[in-house]
Amino acid sequence: MIPASLLAKKREGQVLNEQEIYFLIDGFCSGSVADYQMSALAMAICIQGMDAAETRYLTAAMVESGNRLPRTSDRPRIDKHSTGGLGDKISLVLAPLLATFDVDVPMISGRGLGLTGGTLDKLEAIEGFQTQLSTEQSNKILRRVGAFICGASDEIAPADRRLYAIRDVTGTVESIPLITASILSKKIAARLDALVMDVKVGSAAFMKTASQAKELANTIIQVGCESNMPTTAIVSDMDQPLGEAVGNAIEVNEAVAVLEGKGPSEVRELTIELCANVLIAAQVLPQRDKAIERLNQHLDSGSARERFEQIVRAQGGIDRFPLPLAPHETIEAEANGWVEKIDCEKIGQILVEMGAGRKRADDKIRADVGVRIHARIGDRTERSQPLLSVYAPHATRSDHVEALRQAIHVGPNEIHANPLILERLNTHTGKSI
Template sequence: MDAIDVIRAKRDGAELTPAQIDWAVAAYTRGEVAEEQMSALAMAILLNGMSRAEVSRWTQAMIDSGERMEWSALDRPTTDKHSTGGVGDKITLPLAPAVAACGAAVPQLSGRGLGHTGGTLDKLESIPGWRASLSTAEMLAVLRGTGAVVCAAGGGLAPADRKLYALRDVTGTVESIPLIASSIMSKKIAEGTGALVLDVKVGSGAFMKTAGDARELAETMVAIGADHGVRTVALLTAMDRPLGNAVGNAVEVAESVEVLAGGGPADVVELTVALGREMLAAAGMEGAKDPADALRDGSAMDVWNRMIAAQGGDPRAPLPVAREAHELTAPSSGVLTRLDAFGVGVAAWRLGAGRARKEDPVSFGAGIVCHAKPGDKVVAGQPLLSLYADDVARFPRALEALEGAVEIAEDGAADLPPLIIDRVS
């Protein structure tokens, strides 16, 4: 087979054959297809799209490039959640223990933050001693002992995707929905879970800015799951404002612990419970304990403490605290009508909570705590946001990111979409 023939076929709008897809992905992974040739193919896919059959086969080819995990040794069904990323999205932290407390096994491979969106592993690594890298045997041991594990994906899982993702990042092809969907689903299917719930974010702080694009991505991923025998459902959820009150690493862990203790912000609790119920239903466990009860009765907190300890962390150790703080106050009285998720996310990133490159370190104590959310009444001079950083020199650029992110109206109400916008199955 020849790379140029495959590129020309997709360039001219043809549907790639299974043999062409299998060869192109495998040859690129082996280094036999040049970077510039795969760049051309990715651009042709972005411009001309892919059919359901093509996306499904492309996903399978990426799965086949590496190992596939399996959890048949467990005595309970497996189920997992994937979020497309947002600002303040700490849902995995209370969700995995809550679902495990209801009887399912949750093997979750998570990632690190990049740019304005946070990463689950960065948040958890703010807990003293906790480690993200586990072998498959260690993952199985943690799952058997606690019911949930959250860790980094090993290098053997869908290596074709890792190579292609880096290429898309520098060739203007990140936005291709077939390539986004196959990237996410190849890793999740290779992870070996029996059921999957997708949290597809919509809004300024999300990758998908419109409900239409988010729905197309959700439908594509749900179809891939169905084609590969993984029961998959998706929720479209709002990311026009931060999720919860805390944005950062340690501050989000602290908020997650509040949720696990039966409190915490209402939106974080609502989404945790909704996703948990979907995960249990997808795993065929409709009659299981309700995740809301697991949060209320302390059983989710028990799983959290065991899970963190099993990965070397001390769940009772003090969390890192930034050395410096700055308060942004309300410029006038009225109703907070807008708190832009993207602006808050960029500000937290500039404070040190995120990274510009994958190899950059993060500050575990840096971040933002919101004291008011859209719809709340505020009084001039009251604290709206508390900013935390290890270096005061970071505050000016963070404040620049917040210019225009806050709007207060003398009267009226915030025009907000519901937290859960739609469901795709």
């Protein structure tokens, strides 16, 4: 087979068979398919899409490009994954919270894609925290603590690791087949007993419409279940950032606040909903109301916060919070009214410009740069009321203050924000629950 011929085939919207997809992925890993050829394939997939069988073959090829994690105990292995959105720090709360239920949470996470921050970037804001672990190290932590959060090693879905970096800088992030294969290749390789997906929809997410989000959720559920990994999904609103903090260190601080029984209510609510889903799917807890009651108890008792400290220390980090932030400037409302819209794309772009995200795969991130949004959609605001605080060196933030002010739209009409949880989709059926 000739790579260029297969690229042209997908460019024209034709279906690639299992052997062709394995040939391209195996060649990408061995070097016979060049990075620029894989970039062309990613763009062709982004434009032309893939059918269900192609997506399943792509996922399997990525899994088979590496090894699978060994099981280290007879405890249920469960995890969650999010499609990403502005201010999404759920993993930092969810992993330690789940680990308090005598389960294993082998969380393999990624770095920032597009305008959204990555869990690994946030964790690296913690002094000493190691996000790259060997299989031996991660197994040891899992046995002792019940959870780890790290990047995919060279042994786990290496094809995805390389393709992940290419997608971020080639405008091919928003593709349902590529997102599905990227997520599930790591989760299947982790030998999970159950997975819950947080599929976000809105201006701060990759999926801009409810139909796109549901299509992605159903694709992930189908491929996950066909791979013997019971999978459920929650479709959640992302027309505004999740919580108040957007950045790296600032989001870690907010996650720690939630673990201490404080912080924004929406971060706590979504974390508990996702935990309940996956605990029930793995048959750890039998019923939603009881699951939610016990999850609240584990947050309020401090046991989840204690488990977070154990994870941080086990991965070489120093458990000293809050993390330091850059100097800040507060932007105030110029008129009375209601918050009608938050321009998440503008906020995300400005954060990347200020160094909180990447333009290129090798860009360094400034962990201390971020924003705190003081108002949410539907809130009543008064003139001179704080709308947003921007944390960045003065020379960096001065060029962006007015643009950030314009990102919070205050108007004369009262409106109501979307509910946080838009839909729950069941394992196998893809139907609402």
